[in-house]
Amino acid sequence: xxxxxxxxxxxxxxxxxxxxxxxxxxxxxxxxxxxxxxxxxxxxxxxxxxxxxxxxxxxxxxxxxxxxxxxxxxxxxxxxxxxxxxxxxxxxxxxxxxxxxxxxxxxxxxxxxxx
Numbered sequence: 617x618x619x620x621x622x623x624x625x626x627x628x629x630x631x632x633x634x635x636x637x638x639x640x641x642x643x644x645x646x647x648x649x650x651x652x653x654x655x656x657x658x659x660x661x662x663x664x665x666x667x668x669x670x671x672x673x674x675x676x677x678x679x680x681x682x683x684x685x686x687x688x689x690x691x692x693x694x695x696x697x698x699x700x701x702x703x704x705x706x707x708x709x710x711x712x713x714x715x716x717x718x719x720x721x722x723x724x725x726x727x728x729x730x731x
Contacts, residue, residue: 652676
């Protein structure tokens with residue numbers, strides 16, 4: 617309860633929780649929703665979880681550098697990388713179309729766009 621409240625308040629406090637909580641999906645999900653950077657402190661199993669990765673990337677696209685090594689060439693992750701790198705003059709290209717990049721990312725990934 618205390619750890620969950622702490623990571624909800626500041627996701628980066630995941631660094632201070634016990635090893636077993638760094639493998640707890642509810643705790644890690646709350647942490648990455650608050651700070652995508654928290655993925656860095658999650659257990660290997662959580663850094664392999666695509667749902668956790670999506671939440672982290674929605675919060676901070678640069679969180680991709682903290683995914684587990686075994687997923688670096690995963691097709692889904694490569695698609696997320698492509699989408700998270702879409703830039704137009706240094707800003708999200710989707711801003712020009714009236715919706716957020718993160719919303720765009722969710723729509724594309726939920727539609728099997730790349731298949």
